[in-house]
Amino acid sequence: MKKTLLTNPAFRYIFEIFIIVFSVTISFYIQDILNEKDREKLKNDTLKGILIDMETDINQYNLALNILKDRLVQADSLILGFYENNRINRVRNYWGFQGQKISMNSIVNTGAIEYIKNPELIRELSFHYDFHYDSMRDNSNAFENLFISLMDYLNKNYEVEGMGNLDLEDLDNIGMTFGSTYYRFSSKEINKMKNDTWLRNHMYNYKLILRLYLSGYTTGLERIKKINEMIVKEINN
Numbered sequence: 001m002k003k004t005l006l007t008n009p010a011f012r013y014i015f016e017i018f019i020i021v022f023s024v025t026i027s028f029y030i031q032d033i034l035n036e037k038d039r040e041k042l043k044n045d046t047l048k049g050i051l052i053d054m055e056t057d058i059n060q061y062n063l064a065l066n067i068l069k070d071r072l073v074q075a076d077s078l079i080l081g082f083y084e085n086n087r088i089n090r091v092r093n094y095w096g097f098q099g100q101k102i103s104m105n106s107i108v109n110t111g112a113i114e115y116i117k118n119p120e121l122i123r124e125l126s127f128h129y130d131f132h133y134d135s136m137r138d139n140s141n142a143f144e145n146l147f148i149s150l151m152d153y154l155n156k157n158y159e160v161e162g163m164g165n166l167d168l169e170d171l172d173n174i175g176m177t178f179g180s181t182y183y184r185f186s187s188k189e190i191n192k193m194k195n196d197t198w199l200r201n202h203m204y205n206y207k208l209i210l211r212l213y214l215s216g217y218t219t220g221l222e223r224i225k226k227i228n229e230m231i232v233k234e235i236n237n
Helices: 002-006 009-079 085-091 102-109 119-157 174-179 187-193 197-236
Strands: none
Touching: 009 085, 009 102, 009 197, 085 187, 102 119, 119 197
């Protein structure tokens, strides 16, 4: 009887169809598992990249805070009338925003952001890299514009007595290079600055932008800390 059933064309046809359907189903199931693993690996790899980028941001943010806090102190001193070459030169500069967004761009462009399980992490990443970065660039541009207008005003109204020397072979030394860019003003010019209403008002504008800029760096560090903790949990889950 078994021999008869196995040799029956209809049974063999149905059995072959079953085997094909079963094989295709298993293949799709296995492929889904492999795709899921690939997606998980892609997500985790790009999140690890964001952790690296944020470590760079942490270093840049802390450096910016140290430099900008000092410039805020110098601006306050100038408003109070304590003019001297060192203070003038320390506010005669700006600090551009240098946020790292390479891995965030990657997680969006590859679609890996869709595989993040925690929706709060997605919201925090979007807020940090979109709203926060845009705000920091706005403050950076405003700060740069203040620097340009100050340079232009000083050039038109005050005579530079000289500046530091720098040998060409020392251009690779950042410290020496920046130190040599300081202007020297005579005592006569510095005394004129003490009664300059434009300079005093400009320092108030300088303080305004600096406060906003410093606030952005401070809140940014707090958010980075929070996002880092959420990313580690996402990778380990």
